[in-house]
Amino acid sequence: MLRSAIRPDSYTLPFLLLAAARYPAPSLARAAHALLGKIGLNGHDHTVHSLITMYSYLDDPGAARKVFDGIPTRDVVSWNAMMKAYGRVGMNGEVGRMFRDMVKEGTVAPNAVTVAVVLAACRDQGDLVLGRWVEEWSWSARMEMDSLVGSALLGMYEKCGEIAEARRVFDTIIDKDIVAWNAMITGYAQNGMSNEAISLFHSMRIAGMRPDKITLAGVLSACSAVGALELGSELDGYASRRGLYSNVYVGTALVDMYAKCGDLDKAIEVFRKMPCKNVASWNALICGLAFNGRGDEAIQHFQLMRNEEGLKPDDITFIGVLSACVHAGLVKDGKRWFNSLTPEFQIIPKIEHYSCMVDLLARSGHLEEAWDFIEKIPDKVDAVMLGALLAACRKCKNVEIGERVINRIIQLEPTNSWNYVVSSKIYASSDRLDDSAKMRGLMRERGVNKTPGCSWVEVSGKVLEFYAGDEPQHGADDMYQVLDLLVDEMRLEGYVPNLDVEVLPWASVYAAIHCLVSRSLQVGCVLDAKFVSLWLGWHEPEMVYSGNMDAKWLLMQKWVKLYYFSEASALIKFARIRSRKRAATVPATKPARQTPENTPKAAARRDGGTLSAT
Known part of the structure; x- marks a missing residue:
């Protein structure tokens, strides 16, 4: 175009800026910015908005802010572009400050996009206070609770753990679209309210909405949690008919659902049908095999993942691998994989990995070694690993180590009835009936009730x-x-x-x-x-x-x-x-x-x- 001596205008250059940003080509982007200055288009609305967006894609919010500050008359699009730039690089606090400045100045009124961007920042930062304030401002500004604003608002409440508030917002949304339904279903599933997620999915179908890949992933997660195999199988058929097997997230959710529901043959079948698999897909199968007692097969798939597919395992992969060692009784292999986490795979062990090791040692009867392992990681000890060791002490009738564990676990979880019940039985199995009675008395004294199965x-x-x-x-x-x-x-x-x-x-x-x-x-x-x-x-x-x-x-x-x-x-x-x-x-x-x-x-x-x- 330049060789043809055709002068680019304010409508042509924004496309060049966005292309340079998404390529990404930083040198080309800055050259295009310089060209804008030469031809006098630095202050045009279309170009400044594109410049801000370009620099946000290049992870350069400082350059984007310079462009924003140089705009003589800002409109709502420029404010939104700058807030999005901050949000894209995780500077969520700056998004909130800009929104407050925008409201305080009062020259430009925020629109639905502005509110959605700010609420997304509140969600990512977990800022419930600002999120509530934004909702109150929206109502005072008589802003319509459409799907864009409503979905952003309920997403914020869900991330902050306020599920009842999220449902209140969902019920007020006018003309709910698939985004709003998906947000509420996913929120229920991620917050452990699986039955509510499934019920809402049925309501969605009654309302005539067609599930998409995000819907399926959310509902399948809920099916996994409550063992709803029948519904999960129906969703499997729907995914097959709609050609959604090609979506890695849907395929992974199906593998996870079948594995957690115990139908491992079907999980393997779905896994093999998936045209594209990522680390999460392999993790779902490896963990499913491990947690269902097929540890040897889990290890085999782990080796396939590394050697044939060339994928790098992550921390979740090794939770599955260590769990496989637990259920297969592979003590030496478990130690070897745990010790290789950091030097070979650059993975810092998390509490789940430590818990697996304690469980592995405890189940194999190495109670003293398990206790020594716990003593070496005092800042990482939680009730899960202590509970595994306590159960093993009861099985082996080892009161000496069991008593050490009892003192620690009751400090960590003073209201968990299981700790008291098992502790009492450990004492009773060794004819220490007075201590057993004292433990049950302590349970009553603290008002701890036995949790029904x-x-x-x-x-x-x-x-x-x-x-x-x-x-x-x-x-x-x-x-x-x-x-x-x-x-x-x-x-x-x-x-x-x-x-x-x-x-x-x-x-x-x-x-x-x-x-x-x-x-x-x-x-x-x-x-x-x-x-x-x-x-x-x-x-x-x-x-x-x-x-x-x-x-x-x-x-x-x-x-x-x-x-x-x-x-x-x-x-x-x-x-x-x-x-x-x-x-x-x-x-x-x-x-x-x-x-x-x-x-x-x-x-x-x-x-x-x-x-x-x-």
């Missing part, structure tokens, strides 16, 4: 919650009986009850048993592992299988996942157990009920037919 199960797309001690609900009138049958079968398989533990009510597993026997559905039940030994009361309950290996029980330190895949042989076994027990216990005067063992379908199965999930 909780589990949840998805049935027909709805997540049902059960708490230990609750009355049977959700139509589970015969779950006690079925559970008793399962206990009898476990005894027949050779498992002996551990009489040293107090068995809590079984309400938390009713839903899973009910679905196994009477509904033939593929379901998941997630239990808090702190209560596993109390619920089951078996010696060494690391793996409990039915005789034909179709009903899978996997007990792990952090989570317990019970999965049943509705194959005919397994269901028939449960049905026959139940039938045998009912024949001996149900009064003859009681009318016969339609149960899985006396239905026509069950008869067909016993005669060699097949069972399909219904």
Whole structure:
């Protein structure tokens, strides 16, 4: 253009400035700025706005501010451009100061874009005070709560942990678009309110909104947390039909969901279908394999990630690797990988890595070594690693080390009932009944109540919650009986009850048993592992299988996942157990009920037919 002797104008040069910024080409950008001065376009609105944006992309807010300060008459676009420049480089405090200056001057009124930029800065900085002030100013300025402002505002509240405030804002947004729905769903999921996220997703579908990749990532995260495998599978089908498998975030969320719901075969299948994988994708699979007890496979995929894909593992990768060593009992390998974190991978160990090492040593019976390890990192010790060591002390009946741990963990978590209960049992197992009673007395004195065990199960797309001690609900009138049958079968398989533990009510597993026997559905039940030994009361309950290996029980330190895949042989076994027990216990005067063992379908199965999930 210059060779053709055509003079660029104020509409041509901004495109050159933005191209130079995004390339990025700093030398070309500064040459273009100099050209503006030569042809007298330094003060034109279009060019100054583009200059500010250009320097923000070049991470040079100082140069952008010089341009801004040189504008004789600033408009709202120039103010917004400068605030965006500060926000892009993380100078969120400057964004807030500029907004206050803008309001104080009063010559230019902030618009919706201004408010959205400031609220984004408040979100990133966690500045709830300024965020509330911006909302109050918006209402006083009679600014319409459209999707742009509303989404930014609820995003700020969510990041600051004010979920109720975020929902209040969401409900006031006029004409909610997909951005607003996604912001609220993601906020629920990230703040541990998974059921609310799933419920809002259903409301979104009723409202006629079509989920996009961000929606799927948020809802799949919620499904992972509550074991909503049925809904997760439906979203998998939707992603496949919409061609969203190519999106690495959706694919990773699916792998994570299937892994956390215990369906590792499906997780691996989705992983292999992904055309593009990043470190997060590999992490989801490695951690999923590790947390589900398949440590050797997790290590194999870690080696594939490094050697064949050439990806550099991060700190999350090594949480999965160390967890794999924990569940596979690979003490030497775990030590080797932990010691290589900084020298070989330039990763500074975090508290999660230290916790894995304590867990690894404790589970393998190296209690003294685990305690020495904790003593070397006093500033990194938390209740998680102490809890792992305390559980191991109870298992090994090591009161000496257990007493040291008790003193530390109760200081860190004085209101956690699990600490007192396990401590009391450690003393009781060594016939120190007075100390055991003192621990329970201290628990009462401090007003600490035993936290009821909780589990949840998805049935027909709805997540049902059960708490230990609750009355049977959700139509589970015969779950006690079925559970008793399962206990009898476990005894027949050779498992002996551990009489040293107090068995809590079984309400938390009713839903899973009910679905196994009477509904033939593929379901998941997630239990808090702190209560596993109390619920089951078996010696060494690391793996409990039915005789034909179709009903899978996997007990792990952090989570317990019970999965049943509705194959005919397994269901028939449960049905026959139940039938045998009912024949001996149900009064003859009681009318016969339609149960899985006396239905026509069950008869067909016993005669060699097949069972399909219904």
